[in-house]
Amino acid sequence: MGTINVSREYSVKEKMFLPAIIQGMIITLKRFIQGFIFHKKYTIMYPEERRNYSQRFRGMHFISVDENKVENCTACFLCETVCPAECIHIVAEERDSASNPYGVRKEKKPLSFDIEVLRCCFCGFCEEACPKDAIKLSRNYELSILSRQEGIYDLNHLKREVKGRG
Amino acid sequence: MSSYEISKSENYLNYCSDKIRPLPVTGPDAKPLPKMTLDGQVVEFVPGDTIMQVAERAKVASRIPRYCYHPGLSIAGTCRMCTVEVEKAPKLMTACSTPATDGMVVRTRSEKVLKSRSGVVDCLLASHPLDCPVCDKAGECELQDYDYEYGPSRSSFVDEKRVFPKSSTRKLSDKIVLNMNRCVACERCVRFTDEVTKTNDLVMLNRGWKKELTVGDEDKGLYNDYQGCLSDFCPVGALTWSDFRFQKRVWFLRGNASICDRCAKGCNIEVHSEKEIIYRFVPIYNPKVNAHWICDEGRLSYKMVTNSHRVIAPLLEVAGHGPTATSWETLIPVTASLLKNSSRALLVLGTDSTMEECENLRKFFSKFVQNGEIRYFNGTGITTSSENKALDHLLRQNDKTPNTKGVESLGLKPLDVAGVNGFDTVILFRSGRAGIPSVAAAKNLILWGVWSDEEVRAQKNVRALLPGLATQEKSGTFMNCDGILQSFKKAVEHRGYGLDVTRIIEKF
Ligand code: SF4
Ligand code: SF4
Ligand code: SF4
Ligand code: SF4
Numbered sequence: 001m002g003t004i005n006v007s008r009e010y011s012v013k014e015k016m017f018l019p020a021i022i023q024g025m026i027i028t029l030k031r032f033i034q035g036f037i038f039h040k041k042y043t044i045m046y047p048e049e050r051r052n053y054s055q056r057f058r059g060m061h062f063i064s065v066d067e068n069k070v071e072n073c074t075a076c077f078l079c080e081t082v083c084p085a086e087c088i089h090i091v092a093e094e095r096d097s098a099s100n101p102y103g104v105r106k107e108k109k110p111l112s113f114d115i116e117v118l119r120c121c122f123c124g125f126c127e128e129a130c131p132k133d134a135i136k137l138s139r140n141y142e143l144s145i146l147s148r149q150e151g152i153y154d155l156n157h158l159k160r161e162v163k164g165r166g
Numbered sequence: 167m168s169s170y171e172i173s174k175s176e177n178y179l180n181y182c183s184d185k186i187r188p189l190p191v192t193g194p195d196a197k198p199l200p201k202m203t204l205d206g207q208v209v210e211f212v213p214g215d216t217i218m219q220v221a222e223r224a225k226v227a228s229r230i231p232r233y234c235y236h237p238g239l240s241i242a243g244t245c246r247m248c249t250v251e252v253e254k255a256p257k258l259m260t261a262c263s264t265p266a267t268d269g270m271v272v273r274t275r276s277e278k279v280l281k282s283r284s285g286v287v288d289c290l291l292a293s294h295p296l297d298c299p300v301c302d303k304a305g306e307c308e309l310q311d312y313d314y315e316y317g318p319s320r321s322s323f324v325d326e327k328r329v330f331p332k333s334s335t336r337k338l339s340d341k342i343v344l345n346m347n348r349c350v351a352c353e354r355c356v357r358f359t360d361e362v363t364k365t366n367d368l369v370m371l372n373r374g375w376k377k378e379l380t381v382g383d384e385d386k387g388l389y390n391d392y393q394g395c396l397s398d399f400c401p402v403g404a405l406t407w408s409d410f411r412f413q414k415r416v417w418f419l420r421g422n423a424s425i426c427d428r429c430a431k432g433c434n435i436e437v438h439s440e441k442e443i444i445y446r447f448v449p450i451y452n453p454k455v456n457a458h459w460i461c462d463e464g465r466l467s468y469k470m471v472t473n474s475h476r477v478i479a480p481l482l483e484v485a486g487h488g489p490t491a492t493s494w495e496t497l498i499p500v501t502a503s504l505l506k507n508s509s510r511a512l513l514v515l516g517t518d519s520t521m522e523e524c525e526n527l528r529k530f531f532s533k534f535v536q537n538g539e540i541r542y543f544n545g546t547g548i549t550t551s552s553e554n555k556a557l558d559h560l561l562r563q564n565d566k567t568p569n570t571k572g573v574e575s576l577g578l579k580p581l582d583v584a585g586v587n588g589f590d591t592v593i594l595f596r597s598g599r600a601g602i603p604s605v606a607a608a609k610n611l612i613l614w615g616v617w618s619d620e621e622v623r624a625q626k627n628v629r630a631l632l633p634g635l636a637t638q639e640k641s642g643t644f645m646n647c648d649g650i651l652q653s654f655k656k657a658v659e660h661r662g663y664g665l666d667v668t669r670i671i672e673k674f
């Protein structure tokens with residue numbers, strides 16, 4: 001690692017900075033006049049008003065569940081394998097075979113399933129790779145959190161998010 | 167005697183050691199070898215070879231897919247996956263069981279052959295569950311690989327799949343789980359228990375559609391000592407190794423060659439690890455030592471390396487507290503003065519130390535200690551290598567340490583009955599396999615190498631502990647019970663403060 005210094009020649013106009021400042025101020029003034037005098041709006045009154053995003057918008061992840069509220073994920077690790085940000089971490093275990101109504105179909109289950117959402121780039125590859133349609137990206141884009149710790153979604157969190165496609 | 171280095175060679179002639187195939191005669195009375203044409207390439211072979219073995223000698227065996235053929239087992243010729251086209255033969259021939267003849271012309275990739283292989287895979291998948299997401303074999307599965315390479319793009323079957331309700335997840339023993347739905351009936355496992363372990367504890371019941379694998383004797387179950395091999399060579403995920411079950415997908419694992427140190431045989435293994443955590447051991451073919459197999463005890467012996475109770479930080483005795491974690495900088499001067507001030511010191515080398523470690527410690531000891539003596543200690547039920555005997559006809563040995571012969575070849579003497587009497591400072595060096603002699607009589611005890619928490623607590627007079635590396639974490643040389651010298655390289659990085667012997671000696 002190391003820094004690479006790139007130098008380039010600045011023209012006289014650039015060196016004075018003033019033309020650029022004036023250019024910027026003109027835009028500000030234009031928007032001010034448009035908004036204040038002609039009431040043209042560029043922002044929305046969030047959260048009362050919301051933008052209508054595309055149906056294919058990729059927001060917060062969730063894990064779909066079946067009719068018994070059991071996660072569909074079988075801990076196959078395909079999402080972990082495909083994830084370019086390496087932000088999915090799964091630990092697998094065997095479902096207690098004595099009390100497993102699904103038999104072989106769901107003999108493997110995730111013991112823990114964590115997504116470090118702060119590293120996620122919302123590419124949706126995990127959703128595409130999943131053979132069980134378990135992990136999906138919802139249309140929920142309200143992902144603000146108060147601490148880094150909350151940026152790790154665990155299985156409970158992901159299952160809780162199931163509300164269709166948002 | 168020269169040692170050789172353990173490494174994985176994919177193209178090595180994979181013949182089993184107990185059925186050694188003739189090698190070409192060399193010398194003045196060598197006759198010209200017969201030749202055949204394999205995919206346009208003229209290759210020589212030894213009379214008696216089958217087409218598959220000719221391909222192996224020519225290092226193009228990967229061109230012929232196979233299920234029932236395994237180089238360590240007898241030839242069955244039942245799966246029909248290995249068919250090739252032989253000129254002048256009216257039908258396709260099985261490469262694994264057709265003997266090669268002089269002037270034969272064989273094509274492994276003709277249109278007819280590919281069509282046949284596609285059909286075989288299609289039929290095998292007709293009632294295959296395709297639960298690759300939960301199947302531990304996925305990633306190293308021959309059905310997956312061959313289907314990808316030769317299979318049809320879609321199944322020609324619409325019928326319901328066959329399910330074995332009782333054998334879907336059946337524990338054949340504590341170590342092996344059977345999923346009969348996935349079996350392709352290659353019978354490698356049945357031949358293995360018949361020919362290699364000679365226990366006959368797996369048999370096939372019924373025929374055709376109802377063919378089902380089960381144990382030979384329901385009361386005994388599956389009981390041979392080489393069960394892990396079943397899951398190695400089962401081409402699909404029908405037999406899986408419980409210990410590895412659901413632990414990791416195989417494509418995350420990195421495989422490095424190393425040696426098993428669980429007994430004096432010194433089987434060659436590949437250490438499968440991810441992020442320096444060992445997940446399993448699998449055998450590496452070596453005709454001189456272990457052929458294709460390793461025993462279950464050795465396979466599970468990685469647990470000592472990853473043991474959560476293993477001491478991986480330097481310990482120093484603090485009065486009233488017992489051994490307490492410290493740093494190397496604090497530990498080394500204390501240990502050095504302990505050794506300098508002792509009137510008579512004893513170094514006990516476990517027989518699990520490598521040759522290099524023994525030499526280095528010997529030099530170090532003679533330089534540092536005026537009045538010292540060096541002994542070796544086995545402690546796994548035997549004292550010297552002459553007492554070792556094989557536990558069965560295959561690999562397992564009575565001597566549970568890897569290098570007793572080697573330590574003896576360096577001219578060391580065993581620790582005798584007098585033990586540590588008369589010595590005030592005793593250094594015990596071991597790599598986690600050798601036993602621990604009774605050293606309560608010594609005033610100062612210095613432990614060195616691989617120790618677990620319990621082992622350290624059991625000693626009351628520990629003054630210092632210098633953590634070392636386990637066999638798979640270092641390189642070195644062992645001499646096995648047959649006197650074969652084998653050197654190995656580090657397979658995984660040590661995760662802790664333990665250091666190699668040379669690094670510790672440098673610090674003094
Ligand atoms: S959306 Fe992309 S980056 Fe985010 S978890 Fe899925 S695969 Fe990884
Ligand atoms: S790909 Fe789907 S089934 Fe597989 S581990 Fe990820 S969420 Fe679970
Ligand atoms: S045996 Fe192979 S093809 Fe069958 S489920 Fe397992 S990985 Fe998939
Ligand atoms: S269990 Fe595996 S090795 Fe045994 S017959 Fe079936 S596929 Fe072959």
Ligand code: FES
Nearest residue numbers: 234245246248262
């Ligand atoms: S490998 Fe030749 S018939 Fe099975």
